[in-house]
Amino acid sequence: MTTMKWAARADHLGGIPRKMVIKAVGAFAKAVANLLNTTTVYNAETLLRHVRNRPPGVPLLTVSNHMSTLDDPVMWGFKGFPITDANLARWVLAAEDICFKNVVLSYFFRLGKCIPITRGGGIYQENMNEALDRLAEGSWLHTFPEGKVCQEDAPIRRLKWGTASLIARAPVTPIVLPIVHHGFEKVMPEKYMFGRRPLLPLFNRDITIVIGEPITFDVPELKQKAIEASRHLSYSHAGWPNTTPCGLNEAAQRCLYTTISEQIQNILEKMRSSSKSCLKTPKR
Template identity: 45%
Template structure:
């Protein structure tokens, strides 16, 4: 039986003051826990961290999208455990994240926890026009940060998978073309393995590599000027992201091997 999640996004659209307080407490608890796991229990090297820090301090209403590979259920929040506390513990600055409905939103208690952590339930197979993508477009219009795992699932075999086109729609249809930062990481599946009993490990090595921001403004303008179809536009944008993640994969693998 599939748990009904239709109530979740309407609730996320209309948070109360009490909800925001509870969400802030959730971010503090999860943020400190993640930092403890990533920086104290394990050995983590972060390359080009300044790229994301600069983006989090951006001025104006420019939205931010981060994209990364997905090797473990601990990728989020583990990726953000290396951030400075002033960012990590600030709920308003932290990301919205698309999360699998069939993993993170399977009952009311899980749903509330992930909702308080600014996770949005995405339904596999529902395509790019589902409500989760619409909601993230609203957040981008407000200048917020949205994180996407464009592989669409935990890539346990670390294959070169075709990325899902939802991120292409987010970039193409955002009222202001977002700043897009690609991230590649290795070792997170050693910290939290994908096999039972799913216990956090210590003493593992994690490498994170932040790539240079991708400026899509020119591509988006060209696609619009050439009257590209929605499908062609989404594919072109997603292919550009895929090329960059594959480039970062090679760099990160070399750095991780020397760690």
């Protein structure tokens, strides 16, 4: 399926199609989050501050658990968030087999600032370079590092290395902001009727979104530690590029991506575990 990079450009047809899609999707997200359901957000000001006022040229990378196919865009539909602003809207990694099935869907999701990712295609697949380009521009990118929807009340699963590779390879290390949410699995359950999702979002559900604090990564130091830790390790190089995008060999890259992924996973899990006990006093 064509990646339609031209449709993702800000100047495509004067930017009008993008603005129309972002406004329409934003209105839908706000309706689902605030009219059909009840959404409570904790520490929203941290997300708002980094979306609107981070230093020029510094990218923002938000990461979250993945509870349903509606997580994005509805998680940005809470009151006070500028979801209908096409300039501030996030870029997001989206599953190619779901969002890019045909030309119409591809065009729509491209206008909505989605980057197609082939699940199982590896961390060095072509479209990951586009994600790196967005970070190099200082844009906001969202990822679901678990890699797929999980609606069970269970610990955060082992994260895929794609997000870690973006952090390590970005020209400017992004601000990494963790987010944990609950309730989307009830708004769009995977097995609602006859083992299928409902045609429309369900209503009268409670959605909770918890924004964490930025995670700091000293990438040069982490690279050096990865080199030291991998001195006596070797791998087959199957599926890995001959050149090393990180300036590290495969063994060091594996150590580096594991370290970054485990740090993010541990923080998301701590947030997930503690969020149920901190829902009594909403902070907006």
